[in-house]
Amino acid sequence: MAEDGEIDYPYEFDEEKRKKAKLYSKQKFYTGIIQTFGLYLPFLAITYFSGFTSLLESLIRTSVSGTFLSHHWIISAIFIIIYSILLYLISLPISYYSGFRLEHKYDLSNDTIWDWSKDQIKSLLISMIFMVPIILALFFLGFTFPDLWWLYAGILLFIISGILSNISHLIILPLFYNIEELEDENLKDRLVEMSEKHGVAKLKKVVVVKASEKTEKANAGFAGMGKTKRLLLFDTLLDKFHPKEIEGVVAHELGHYVNKDVIRFVLINAAVIFPIFYLTGRIFTLYGSFENIHHLPLFLLILYGLYSFIDPLTNAYSRYREKKADEFALKTTDEPHAMVSGFKRLSDIDLAEINPHKLIEIFFYDHPAPKKRIEMAKRFKEKVEQKG
Numbered sequence: 071m072a073e074d075g076e077i078d079y080p081y082e083f084d085e086e087k088r089k090k091a092k093l094y095s096k097q098k099f100y101t102g103i104i105q106t107f108g109l110y111l112p113f114l115a116i117t118y119f120s121g122f123t124s125l126l127e128s129l130i131r132t133s134v135s136g137t138f139l140s141h142h143w144i145i146s147a148i149f150i151i152i153y154s155i156l157l158y159l160i161s162l163p164i165s166y167y168s169g170f171r172l173e174h175k176y177d178l179s180n181d182t183i184w185d186w187s188k189d190q191i192k193s194l195l196i197s198m199i200f201m202v203p204i205i206l207a208l209f210f211l212g213f214t215f216p217d218l219w220w221l222y223a224g225i226l227l228f229i230i231s232g233i234l235s236n237i238s239h240l241i242i243l244p245l246f247y248n249i250e251e252l253e254d255e256n257l258k259d260r261l262v263e264m265s266e267k268h269g270v271a272k273l274k275k276v277v278v279v280k281a282s283e284k285t286e287k288a289n290a291g292f293a294g295m296g297k298t299k300r301l302l303l304f305d306t307l308l309d310k311f312h313p314k315e316i317e318g319v320v321a322h323e324l325g326h327y328v329n330k331d332v333i334r335f336v337l338i339n340a341a342v343i344f345p346i347f348y349l350t351g352r353i354f355t356l357y358g359s360f361e362n363i364h365h366l367p368l369f370l371l372i373l374y375g376l377y378s379f380i381d382p383l384t385n386a387y388s389r390y391r392e393k394k395a396d397e398f399a400l401k402t403t404d405e406p407h408a409m410v411s412g413f414k415r416l417s418d419i420d421l422a423e424i425n426p427h428k429l430i431e432i433f434f435y436d437h438p439a440p441k442k443r444i445e446m447a448k449r450f451k452e453k454v455e456q457k458g
């Protein structure tokens with residue numbers, strides 16, 4: 071852990087890093103666009119409209135006929151697994167470029183190619199463990215309850231996302247990172263005291279996520295409820311940030327906790343999912359059918375199309391909640407210069423674009439642009455100075 075003296079504070083932007091940040095965010099942005107519009111969506115469309123998925127389903131059906139695997143839903147499960155692996159393999163070059171090469175080029179990653187590959191396989195397996203039963207359930211519900219499937223499916227996904235938002239830090243995070251208890255008793259006491267003062271009852275655990283083995287980027291957050299409740303801090307945050315900045319970051323996370331943002335987002339997602347499933351079902355059954363899994367790409371294309379209308383709205387709501395969490399942090403810490411310093415340091419470490427184009431902010435930013443966060447903290451500082 072860094073001592074106070076080793077960290078320059080308050081932090082000022084590094085011009086070199088700002089230049090790099092512009093290039094990095096641009097490359098990351100275009101890679102993302104190519105990934106979605108040049109790869110995922112065309113893959114879904116081409117494999118579906120060329121008849122490939124229909125052929126794949128028949129091939130699976132013929133090869134398992136007569137065996138115990140010849141049940142309709144088992145064939146569907148095999149289809150989903152093969153199709154996901156195909157999609158994964160086709161997108162591998164660009165995932166490698168964006169997730170490994172670019173990160174190394176900009177000195178943001180400490181990952182070895184071996185560890186990166188292991189994580190890739192883990193992610194693929196985890197996504198299959200969740201996605202195969204979920205897709206099967208969606209198709210089963212659509213097939214069994216043609217009129218009300220969207221309601222049952224919405225309820226099902228609402229429950230799953232509620233459970234996942236509470237346990238993913240316990241079951242998924244440890245698969246990717248080593249996690250240890252925070253050793254610095256002094257810091258732990260301060261953070262626990264600050265949290266309890268603002269209503270986080272009985273916070274027993276402050277844990278350190280050993281993220282520096284893989285990345286330079288920093289993060290923190292509260293997770294879980296009841297006995298599993300804990301404060302997570304990336305070791306990258308502890309090692310590179312001034313204690314006052316760490317307090318600001320934790321106060322921001324505390325703001326989310328006090329404002330019940332996790333519950334708000336679970337509810338917002340639920341409010342969005344019912345109409346989207348309803349519309350998806352209406353359009354989907356005009357051209358495809360829940361009876362055969364080879365219509366899955368069409369289902370996903372419609373779902374994606376509808377979500378892209380909603381994303382700017384949920385992003386806007388998320389930016390609003392983030393702003394509220396910043397306001398909370400400014401009020402509780404009463405250290406606006408520490409917040410400003412923290413935002414600047416974080417932007418330089420993550421090579422974040424601090425002032426993106428308005429359209430990019432609308433479509434892709436779930437946090438306010440760093441420039442706005444810094445300006446808000448400065449305005450807060452001015453108000454405090456006027457009063458004092």
Ligand SMILES: [Zn+2]
Binds near residue numbers: 392
């Ligand atoms: Zn936040």
